Amino acid sequence: MFAVKAEKVNKYYKNGIHGKKEVLKNVSINIEKGEIFGILGPNGAGKTTLISILSTLTLPDGGKVEIFGIDALSEAEKVKSIVNISSGSPNFPWSLTVYENLRYFAMLYGLKNKDKAIKNVIDLLELEPFRNSRFDSLSTGTKQRLSLAKALLNEPRLLFLDEPTVGLDPDMAIKIRQQIKSIHEERDITIVLSTHYMKEAEQLCGRIAFIKKGEITANASPLELKKQMKLGETITIEYEGEFDVAALKNIPDILDTVCGTGKIKIVAENAGSILDRILKLFCDVRIKNIDISQPDLEDVFLELAR
Ligand SMILES: Nc1ncnc2c1ncn2[C@@H]1O[C@H](COP(=O)(O)OP(=O)(O)OP(=O)(O)O)[C@@H](O)[C@H]1O
Numbered sequence: 001m002f003a004v005k006a007e008k009v010n011k012y013y014k015n016g017i018h019g020k021k022e023v024l025k026n027v028s029i030n031i032e033k034g035e036i037f038g039i040l041g042p043n044g045a046g047k048t049t050l051i052s053i054l055s056t057l058t059l060p061d062g063g064k065v066e067i068f069g070i071d072a073l074s075e076a077e078k079v080k081s082i083v084n085i086s087s088g089s090p091n092f093p094w095s096l097t098v099y100e101n102l103r104y105f106a107m108l109y110g111l112k113n114k115d116k117a118i119k120n121v122i123d124l125l126e127l128e129p130f131r132n133s134r135f136d137s138l139s140t141g142t143k144q145r146l147s148l149a150k151a152l153l154n155e156p157r158l159l160f161l162d163e164p165t166v167g168l169d170p171d172m173a174i175k176i177r178q179q180i181k182s183i184h185e186e187r188d189i190t191i192v193l194s195t196h197y198m199k200e201a202e203q204l205c206g207r208i209a210f211i212k213k214g215e216i217t218a219n220a221s222p223l224e225l226k227k228q229m230k231l232g233e234t235i236t237i238e239y240e241g242e243f244d245v246a247a248l249k250n251i252p253d254i255l256d257t258v259c260g261t262g263k264i265k266i267v268a269e270n271a272g273s274i275l276d277r278i279l280k281l282f283c284d285v286r287i288k289n290i291d292i293s294q295p296d297l298e299d300v301f302l303e304l305a306r
């Protein structure tokens with residue numbers, strides 16, 4: 001059984017008085033139980049809209065959504081009890097303290113043992129020092145941790161995180177990523193997250209869907225995406241002297257070359273298999289440095305966003 005099974009989901013928003021804008025176009029995705037699944041895409045692509053629909057906060061205009069086999073449209077209440085969502089730009093009642101906010105949500109969720117649930121999430125997200133601080137006095141990082149704590153109150157089987165580390169300094173972003181990772185390791189939970197940070201997606205997500213103008217244009221593991229894009233590996237050679245650049249043309253599998261002074265970058269599908277042929281061309285030249293680098297997800301993003 002899939003944690004999420006979405007079929008041909010459509011969403012329109014009003015555009016002007018009479019017009020309408022198609023924000024999601026026939027979006028279909030299956031997310032396996034236990035995955036951390038990433039949703040990437042440019043600003044305005046439809047990530048938040050998709051997450052809102054999958055978490056029952058927004059109704060789609062067409063299509064079907066099942067969460068652990070339960071119809072999210074006709075049995076939204078049932079789905080709500082097993083999912084939760086945390087936004088990177090959380091908006092809580094500003095004059096309530098951390099504890100009061102958590103208590104408010106614990107009541108809203110109808111939790112039986114509220115005190116225990118609140119204690120668990122306060123401990124997990126290290127919020128004890130801020131227990132009696134008002135929401136409007138918290139730093140961005142603490143607000144995000146409170147938002148995560150709120151989302152874990154009902155011990156969801158499926159957790160949606162919409163840009164969980166947006167606007168954080170690198171230290172706090174690393175901390176929150178570690179917390180997401182340990183929540184995933186320690187609990188029987190499926191996580192769906194959107195992010196603009198490719199490092200975050202690469203570190204956390206087993207699979208990624210790329211969404212562009214409301215359509216899914218790629219869906220695979222980060223490694224598969226890199227392979228599918230044929231972005232190739234880059235061999236960078238720094239050298240002193242002259243060599244026959246034109247001879248590189250005779251080597252198959254070279255996708256691109258960029259020459260600089262005393263430095264060449266060769267992009268190849270499989271660098272290891274042609275490295276010896278390349279190095280033979282450098283036999284009369286002093287090589288100062290060689291580096292082979294894999295494409296990163298940033299390259300994939302740029303390619304897919306074109
Ligand atoms: N409530 C709304 N009313 C009208 N249009 C909306 C509404 N919410 C979103 N949109 C539009 O729908 C499109 C998709 O927005 P969405 O917020 O889902 O994108 P996103 O991929 O999450 O973007 P970002 O990376 O900036 O968060 C955008 O063009 C946005 O302007």
Ligand SMILES: [Mg+2]
Nearest residue numbers: 047048049162
């Ligand atoms: Mg968004």
